[in-house]
Amino acid sequence: xxxxxxxxxxxxxxxxxxxxxxxxxxxxxxxxxxxxxxxxxxxxxxxxxxxxxxxxxxxxxxxxxxxxxxxxxxxxxxxxxxxxxxxxxxxxxxxxxxxxxxxxxxxxxxxxxxxxxxxxxxxxxxxxxxxxxxxxxxxxxxxxxxxxxxxxxxxxxxxxxxxxxxxxxxxxxxxxxxxxxxxxxxxxxxxxxxxxxxxxxxxxxxxxxxxxxxxxxxxxxxxxxxxxxxxxxxxxxxxxxxxxxxxxxxxxxxxxxxxxxxxxxxxxxxxxxxxxxxxxxxxxxxxxxxxxxxxxxxxxxxxxxxxxxxxxxxxxxxxxxxxxxxxxxxxxxxxxxxxxxxxxxxx
Numbered sequence: 001x002x003x004x005x006x007x008x009x010x011x012x013x014x015x016x017x018x019x020x021x022x023x024x025x026x027x028x029x030x031x032x033x034x035x036x037x038x039x040x041x042x043x044x045x046x047x048x049x050x051x052x053x054x055x056x057x058x059x060x061x062x063x064x065x066x067x068x069x070x071x072x073x074x075x076x077x078x079x080x081x082x083x084x085x086x087x088x089x090x091x092x093x094x095x096x097x098x099x100x101x102x103x104x105x106x107x108x109x110x111x112x113x114x115x116x117x118x119x120x121x122x123x124x125x126x127x128x129x130x131x132x133x134x135x136x137x138x139x140x141x142x143x144x145x146x147x148x149x150x151x152x153x154x155x156x157x158x159x160x161x162x163x164x165x166x167x168x169x170x171x172x173x174x175x176x177x178x179x180x181x182x183x184x185x186x187x188x189x190x191x192x193x194x195x196x197x198x199x200x201x202x203x204x205x206x207x208x209x210x211x212x213x214x215x216x217x218x219x220x221x222x223x224x225x226x227x228x229x230x231x232x233x234x235x236x237x238x239x240x241x242x243x244x245x246x247x248x249x250x251x252x253x254x255x256x257x258x259x260x261x262x263x264x265x266x267x268x269x270x271x272x273x274x275x276x277x278x279x280x281x282x283x284x285x286x287x288x289x290x291x292x293x294x295x296x297x298x299x300x301x302x303x304x305x306x307x308x309x310x311x312x313x314x315x316x317x318x319x320x321x322x323x324x325x326x327x328x329x330x331x332x333x334x335x336x337x338x339x340x341x342x343x344x345x346x347x
Contacts, residue, residue: 037291039298039321046302046314057286057318058088064284065247066274067096067254070261070316071288075325078288079150083157085286086256090161094254097246098158101259102151103138103167104174105242110137111165115158139172154258166246168239168257170194175231183230194234195241197273203308204268205229211262217331236263240273247281261287266305266313287316290324 042051045060052060061067069085071078089096103111114134131152135141140148158165170178174194177186212228213220239259246255263269264285271283289301301319304312 034323034327035291035293035295037295037321037323039291039301040323041321043318043320044298044302045318046316049298049302052318054084054088058085058092060318061085061089061284061286062092062094062254063282065251065254065281066243066257066283068257068259068264068271068283068285068316069288070259070264070286072290072325073102073147073150073260075288075290075322076150077322077325079153081288081320081322082258083153086154086157086163087161089254089256090163095161095163096254096256097164097166097250098154099166099168099239099243099246099255099257099259100151100154101169101239101257101263102147104169104171105167105238106171107138107167108165110134111155111167114155115163115165117159151258164246164250164253166242168242168259170235170238175235178231178234179227182227183234195237196234197237197240197276199273199276201233203310204272207268207305207307208232232269236269236273239263240270240277243270243274244277244281247278261289261316265315266307266310267317268305268307268310268313272310284318285316286318286320288320288322289315290322293324293327293329 043054043057044051067089069078069082071082086096086098100111114130117130132141134155135148135152155165157163169175174190177190183191208229209220209225212225216224239257243255243257257264257270259270264271265287267283267285271285274281274283292300301321302314304314306312
């Protein structure tokens with residue numbers, strides 16, 4: 001016990017951040033210097049290595065039942081591109097359903113109530129009150145002021161275009177329970193309320209443990225990694241199940257998934273689970289990828305992952321390069337604390 005105690009403040013901070021998204025950074029603004037890069041604004045088909053324009057990309061997306069628009073949550077360019085792509089799909093005659101990682105399945109009635117309000121036109125002041133009420137109902141009144149407008153913009157687009165929208169994820173309470181207790185220590189009734197694919201994820205688990213360590217500044221803690229993986233799997237299973245349900249209910253309407261890139265990277269996570277639940281569903285995985293902090297070649301971004309039991313896969317089917325939201329190293333402020341913790345454990 002004395003060996004792990006110095007890590008607790010750091011673990012607490014990490015777990016709070018991880019609750020929102022285990023891979024993505026949230027709510028921060030760019031810091032200088034901002035780097036220019038010829039890749040910014042370009043989209044590449046990772047299967048062919050060819051760069052493509054928006055129209056050609058949309059034609060590819062139109063062929064899929066499920067379209068992932070995988071984002072980094074705090075990057076405004078990613079959300080602007082999501083908006084444009086959804087508009088382009090509508091212009092092509094599609095009526096997509098929008099599925100959001102950032103809302104839970106139990107939030108879906110609230111989202112649909114908001115979409116139903118399109119039937120009445122109100123003054124701007126009333127519309128602002130409607131937004132404030134929706135944010136409060138969704139539990140977002142105490143969450144990021146930076147992130148909320150990104151998702152409300154997409155909901156407003158769905159409202160204008162008469163689209164459907166649904167939440168995909170676990171509730172915040174469910175996520176907290178898993179990250180506090182671990183899956184094995186949940187009650188039976190809790191486990192029954194959370195959908196599970198029961199997939200054997202040993203290779204994926206090892207891969208994600210490495211990801212968790214990298215994201216958490218090189219710190220490895222077996223208990224932390226275990227509970228983070230439990231929450232990660234429960235969330236991926238829940239989102240995959242919700243996506244399949246949306247597709248099966250309205251098979252003629254593609255499901256556009258607004259989700260963090262970590263959940264779909266290398267066609268693992270949610271993508272793999274949707275494939276497991278319904279192999280007949282066609283999926284396309286578009287990832288918005290920030291340029292690296294230092295210059296890198298295209299091949300550096302597109303290196304495939306080779307994982308036992310899975311087909312080698314590049315990060316996404318299509319990669320759209322964008323400017324970074326933040327150039328700061330998130331681990332810099334933890335380095336001294338982590339080093340002190342390591343020295344303490346060695347004593």
